[in-house]
Amino acid sequence: MIKKEPNHRLSAEEYMIQQRGKAFPEYFFSFLKLYLQRFATAPILPPDDRIIRLKKDFSKITKNLCVKEDHCEENVGLVLVLSLLESSSRKLHFFNTKIMALQLLLDFSKYLTTDIILDRIVPYMLHFANDHFPRVRAELVRVITQCLKTIKSVPRSDANIFPEYIFPSLSNLTQDPSAMVRAAYAENIAQLAETGLKVLEMMQRSDLEEKEEEETDSTTFQASYDMELLSLQETIQQKVVTLLSDPDNMVKQALMENGITRLCVFFGRQKANDVLLSHMITFLNDKTDWKLRGSFFDNIVGVAAYVGWQSSPVLKPLLEQGLNDTEEFVVYRTLRTLQSLTELGLLPKTMLHEFLQDVVPFLAHSGIWIRQGAVGFISAVAKTFNIADIHCKLLPLVQVFLNKSVLQINKEVYLLNALEGSVPRKVFDYILKSNLLGRLFDTLQERQYMRKVYRNKVTYSEMDESMSQIFRKLSSLGMAEEHEDKVLAMKDYIIKLHRIRAGSSENEPRNGEEMNRPGEINVISVRAVTRRHAELERSKDSKMDGSTGTPPSRGKKKQQTLDSQTSSSMNPEWKSMFGSSDSSSATDSPKSKSIVKAELQEKKISSSTTSLTSQGSSNSGSFVTMSQGQISIPEGTLARGTIGAITQDMNKIMATRYNPCKLELRNLVHQQRDRYNDEILSKDLLIDDLSPWESQPPLSNWRPKGLLVAHLHEHRGSINRIQVSCDHSYFATASNDGSIKLWECDKLEGKSSINRSKQTINLKDGKINSLVFCEGSLSLAAATENNNIHVYKIESGKANAVNKLEIDKDEFGKVVDVTHYDTGAQSVLAYATVNGYIMGFDLRSNKEVWKLKNDPKKGLITTCAVHHSQCWFAVGTSSGSHVCWDLRFQLPITSIEHPMGARVRKLIVHPKEQSWIISATQGNNEVSMWDVETGARRKALWASPAPPLSQKQASNHSVYGMHMVMTDNNVIMLTASSDMRARFWDINYPANSYIMAPAAMDPGHQPSVSYRSRLIEGTEVIIETYTKKQTLTSEDIPRCGPDTPAIGHHDVISDINTCMASQCLVITGSRDGVVKVWK
Incomplete structure (x- = not known):
């Protein structure tokens, strides 16, 4: 080549x-x-x-x-x-x-080989350290840890590969935005530290072997090894401290469960105590993550074993905190930790005696695993004690919870077999939730003393009503006398656990009307907060209240206090621009036509003067007068009506220099205030004209006698909804026959010989499911089974269809309920569908204004209601959930679950209590009043033979319709049930309740019914009870003759309402299409 x-x-x-x-x-x-x-x-x-x-x-x-x-x-x-x-x-x-x-x-x-791994594989692995996929970065950490773990020899050129290449390349992973990557790094940091130490030891060993033949002083190499080891430990320490301080508990837990003991060996005893143990202790401050606390007690044994017995004073308060934890899983892990520390001899004998006092009562605990953990610790203690300590100190404590003597107490199996029965779980939970815990334990101690004094039959002293009710409940849950001693043995534990769960302690300060709760800030009490917002609604000040000669009400006093506090902390520039809360207009006062006219005239004059001063200020260089609420015009100036006089007086007022942006902001706020006041005025006038019912409520002693004044049978199908107009001049009924009928209230008082509906609207669109009046009762909206919502104008003599909403049944589901509210700017028709959609449609602009989606896990929506303040919306579901939505932010506020998961049939909002909703659920004729702010059930109505609020359903009858009436000084609930009876419930005076309209099939001389109130688990329950039939006298026996026709309903009463004519009338509608009017 x-x-x-x-x-x-x-x-x-x-x-x-x-x-x-x-x-x-x-x-x-x-x-x-x-x-x-x-x-x-x-x-x-x-x-x-x-x-x-x-x-x-x-x-x-x-x-x-x-x-x-x-x-x-x-x-x-x-x-x-x-x-x-x-x-x-x-x-x-x-x-x-x-x-x-x-x-x-x-x-x-x-x-x-190792050189190929370090030169050709590791660099390509570290290439993925900056990948944009979190799963890839997490997998990189695991893969490179396993890869470096297998190396057996390192070339001299790669001696510093860990401190100079590996860890710097992975340094950004400790601050990775993904918790998955940080958790993966925490899982493998201990193995990486061990591998780095192994490489350092291999290089030290090879250097010593090479220099032994040359007979060189080994102290030089030892010093180099110590320096490199210290550098490696500092590098790992930085990573570990960052991971131990991670905001995500998953990262901390991953570090503890994957090599915390190996890190102790790597750092040495001193750093294990200073670095690892000191950071791990802080994990117990997290009161929400019970898994993290349990993991702490699982892994603290290895750290304590390495640090030694010196760590026992530090561990003692941590173990005591674990024994009093709210989660039984953490308590069990703490007991296992105590057992391991005892077996390792890390706890002194005096400390074991103290822990025995806390652990022995767990032998009667309801949780079987806590009992097993307590037995394990006691057996471990028995193994370390001598015979004298066992018989003198250990057995007297344990013997109370044993049903037979045990010789070998150090055997867990023997001790478990000799234990007596535990306290029933339901009893333990009920005692833990009791609000009268102190009185309960005092009563239990008194009963225990009586049992010791009287050897035979014990006669206990009488208890008050609350204690008697608690003991009856405990007896029904299965508590016997032998359980009382066990509960007393766990007294300290139960009290501590009750305080922790309640979030309070004995020394918590209580000031004023309510306490400061953890995690909440009382903004009113924080005077240093500078207010940077302007109120649209400005309340009357104290001088205006005094001028009318009427003392300010309680609500106004509270508002004045709030205004004074916020005004004192308001930004001075804002105070001069917008005026304080004290200088406010009388927007809240009752409006009349003369007042409205005067206010509008004043507004015109003030706006003209403001425009004049603004024009003058623009010519003279950004000089603007004080805000409108702070202008002081002498009396009689307006009467003279000369602009020159106004200008002359206003020139005497101190001027303040503003930037143009502040001037624009001030004008914008005043413009929004005027707009808001106009809407409030128009809305109040509309309500005053259309609501004689609110101005003239029923008398405080109003009690309908159940006299039938009208029997209406024009509908051919079930009555589904009865709605009354705002002015109570007529009411509307919707039926399964597809028609809506309007009835005049004043013609149904029994004065007319023929009772007929005023108007009939045939929708010809299937059954009508829901009905509601809109726009001051000038319109009527009805939802049909074909998923259409029809809107009709009824202000003239004939109803005219003005709108038709076609709801997509496949996408949204069937419409189950409709309601309406008017904000002044919008007339919103709100409706809910079975698929969980809640939508609002503006009837004025003919467009959808908001859409919400309920969680499908809460069940299918069955009913809905909007609050009077128009700020929140509530729905009830088939699974017993009550979900509240904030209409301003369109977010779910809270969800309340029915204990039995019973279907919610009807939902209304309490007219007086601002945070209460009222729901009728399936079975037992149950009606519950829930506080959405706290999630508690405040009141309940119960017309069933089953025990109140019981877990079983003795009656299949349910409340289908309900209506709440507010009188001068009373609250009345009218309910219509599937048992064909209409009931009158007096909420404030339960004994005055009665069956207003019995069923048609009820006998003439039925058993007498009584009503009484009971407090059950913190809920006031009004219970209907039947007494025995009274013996009939000869005068009570009816004379021979034709039978009087029954006046009650023959079928399920589906809805109930009231209307005000010359007197208050009750309207009921049943499933057979009959409408009855009662007085």
């Missing part, structure tokens, strides 16, 4: 034949040449396909090249295939082929 004469040179093919068996092994001709030729001839495979082909043919390659894992020096033929792999790996596009390439590099490294 290097001969001068070209004619003397042979061809490449001839040289290959000549060197066959010499320079070219036999496998080159039989396999390698033909195999590599496939990748060089057309069609040329892309890099990703080459990697896939190599991965598929790897076993064939190793077989034909006769490679052996224990003879790496002979596997030189594999280097040619490695070149093909490396050239293709730098041009890959897909993450799966990149991971495949890393796996191939690792497989190739098992058959190649």
Whole structure:
């Protein structure tokens, strides 16, 4: 090949034949040449396909090249295939082929020598350290760790490969944006540290062997080794500290569970204590991640064993915290840790005595694994104690929880077999959640003392109603007298656990009306916060309240306090521009036509003066007068009506210089305030004109007698919805017969001989599922089973169709409920579909204004309601979920689950309590009032023979319709049930409740019904109970004659409502198409 004469040179093919068996092994001709030729001839495979082909043919390659894992020096033929792999790996596009390439590099490294691994494989692996796929970067860490683990010797030129090349190339992975990559680095950092130390020791050993023959002083090499070891430890320490301080708990857990003990050996005892143990202790501060806390106790034993018995004072408070953890998994891991530390002899005897006091009560714990953990620790302690300690200190503590004597207490099996029964789980959980825990334990101690005093039959002292109720509940859950002693034994543990779960302690300060909760900031109390916003709605100040001669109400006092506090912390420039909260207009006062007229005149005058001053200021150089709320005009100035006088008075006011941007901002705020006030005024006037019901509510002693005044049977199908207009002049009924009928309220009081509907609207679109009045009862919207929503104008004598919404049934599902609210600027028709969509449609602009998607895991939507403030929206589902949505941010606020997962049939918003919703659920005629702010069930109505709020359904009857009425000083709930009865519930005085309209099939002399209130698990429940039939006297027996026709309903009452004519009337509709009016 290097001969001068070209004619003397042979061809490449001839040289290959000549060197066959010499320079070219036999496998080159039989396999390698033909195999590599496939990748060089057309069609040329892309890099990703080459990697896939190599991965598929790897076993064939190793077989034909006769490679052996224990003879790496002979596997030189594999280097040619490695070149093909490396050239293709730098041009890959897909993450799966990149991971495949890393796996191939690792497989190739098992058959190649160390110099080839370090020079030709490791650089190509580290090329993926900056890949944009997180999974590739994570796989790189695992692959390179396994690859470097197999090296057995290192050339002198690569002695510093770890501190100078490997770790600097991986340095950015500790701050990688993906937690998956950081966790992978944490899993392998211990192995990388061990491999780096092994390389350093190999180089030190080879240097000592080379210098032994020259008889050179070895102290020089020892000093060099110590310096390099210190440098390596500092490098690893930086990485470990960063990973231990990672914000993601998954990274911390990965580091602990994958070699924390090996890192202790690598760092030495001092650094293991200063670096590792000091950072691991902070993991217990995380109160939300119980897996991290459990992992801490799983891995602390190795660290403590390496640090030695000196770590026991540090570990003691950590172990005590673990024993009082809220998660039983962490408690169990703590007990196992105590057992291991005891067996290793790392805990002194005095400390073991203290831990025994805390652990022995766990022998009666409801969790079987905690009992097993406690038995393991006690057996380990018994092995370390002598006979005197066992009989004098250990057995007296344990004997209370044993049903027989145990000689070999150091045997776990024997001790487990001798244990008495544990406290039932339901009893333990109920005691833990009790709000009267202190009184409960006092009562239990008193009962225990009585049992010790009286040997035979025990007579306990009487308890108050709350304690009696708690003990009845505990007895129903299975607690007996033998369990009371066990509960008392766990008194300290239960109290600590109760305080931790409740998030409070005995020394927590209580100031004012409410406490500061962890994680919450009371903005009102923080006076240093500078206010940088302007209020659109400005409340009356105290002077204006005093001028009318009426004292400010409680709500106004609270608002004045808030305004004064926020005004004191307001930015001074903002205060001068927009005015403080004290100088506010009387927007909140009751509006009349004269007041509105005066305000509009004042607005015109003030706007004219503002424009004049602005014009003058622009000519004189950015001088602007004070804000509108701060202008003081002398009395009588407006009466004179001269602009010159106004200008003369205003020139006396101090002027303030503003930038143009501040001037524009001030004008914008005033413009928005005027717009907001106009909307509020128009809305209040509309409400005042259309709501005589709110201005004249029923009397406080209103109790309908159940007298039937009208029986209407024009519908031929089930009544699905009854809606009353805002002015209570008429009401509408929707039916399965596809029609809507309008009825005049004042003609249904029993004065007219014929009761007929005023108007009938035939939709001819299937059954009508839902109905709602819109736009001040001037429109009516109805949803049909064909997934259409029809909107009709009913302001004239005839209803006219104005809109029709066609909802895509395949995409959104069937419309289940509709409701309406008016913001002033928008008239929003909100509807919910069975597929979880909640949408709002503006009837004025004829467009969709918002769309929400409920989580399908919560169940199918069955009903919905909008709050009076128009800020949030609530839906009920078939799985018993109550989901509340914030309409401003269009986000779910909270979700409340029914304990039984019962279907929500009807949902309304409480008219008085701002954060309450009322839902009727399937079974037991149950109605619950939920506080969406706290998620608690505040009140419940229960008309069923089953025990109140029980887990079983004794009655299949459910409430289908409900309506809440607010009187002057009372709250009344009307419910319509599938048992064909309409009930009157007096929320404030439950004993005044009664069945307003019995079913048609009820006997004339039915058992008397009584109502009473009980407090069950923190919920006030109003219960309906039946007493025995009274004995009929001769006067009570009806005389012979024709039977009086039944006035009640013959089928399920599907809805109920009220209307105000000359008196308050109750309207009910049933499934047989009958509408009845009661008084």
